[in-house]
Amino acid sequence: MRQGKVQLKRIENKISRQVTFSKRRSGLLKKAHEISVMCDAEVGLIVFSTKGKLFHYATDSCMDDIIAKYERHCYEENRLKVDSEPPKEKKHAQLPKLVARVELLQRNLKNYAGEDLDPLSLRELQSLQQQLDAALKRIRVKKNQVMHESISQLQKKERLLQQKNNILSVKLKERENEEHTMEENRREDPEILPQTSVAIAAPHPPPELYSSPSFTICGGSQTSADQQSSGVESNAVIPPWLLGHLRNP
Structure with a gap:
């Protein structure tokens, strides 16, 4: 009895869906290995299950090299398409890309702040x-x-x-x-300053007192020889300040 054509739709039974995923996944990985060996092709296969579990296959080269090669190819292809378009169409073509880029950056910022983490799988959470x-x-x-x-x-x-x-x-x-x-x-030497002040403060006597030929001490009768010869008496009186110097030469 021949099997009929299998209708491609989502399997509602969870167990049957898991069993089918395991079988088809093994067959897919086997086919990828066969085409890489038989045709000497670089094959990179990435599969995520409904629970976020990763299954992948890559040829002898690393998966990162295959992905980088794919991105370079897509970038060059898109650049050629953009260069061949008119200027107005270039702007319109870049607008959806810029919008998508902004949305991606905003989503990454929310993820970095610890928001909107429910849609992320285990591997994405680990990468974050x-x-x-x-x-x-x-x-x-x-x-x-x-x-x-x-x-x-x-x-x-x-x-x-x-x-x-x-x-x-x-x-x-x-x-x-x-x-x-x-x-x-x-x-x-405490006496230096007072002696200096007395010497400065003491006034000099008038010159005529030193040059007088005769003088009388305190009103006495003593006279010089010139006064006796000339018969002239002097009534000059010595001041008190000079008298002190004469007594203590």
Whole structure:
């Protein structure tokens, strides 16, 4: 009895759907291996199950190389199409790509902030965690670098302030030593300043008192030889301040 043609539609029974996925997956991977060996072709096959489990197959070259080659090919192909289009059509053709790019970036930002994580599979969550860990590591390295630079600048300012403080301390100590030396000099010779002040303050006697040929002490009768010969008496009186100098020559 021949089997009829299998209708392609979603299998409603969960167990049957899982069994069919396992069988068809094995056959698909086998066919990919056969075509790569028989035709010497580079084959990259990626399959995600409904639960997010990854199944993949790649030829001798790495899967990353195959994907990079695919992206380069698609990029060159799209660039040729865009270059061949008129300028207006180029702008209209780039608009959906830019919108899709913006939506992708916004979705990535939400994922980085911990939002809209339900649609992500286990592998995508692991990739997101690795990206966040790497970003956090770079942030910590930069933070430590900034902290070290700030500490180095503060230490440099501290050294400059310490040098200024030392200079001021030396100047203050020298000034205190000078004042102390002057004070000791005053204590050792206290009569220098009063004698100097008396010598400066004492007025000089009038010149005529020294040149007078005769004088009388306190109104006495003592006269010089010239006064006796000439018969002239002098009534000049010695001032008190000069009298003190005459008594204590």
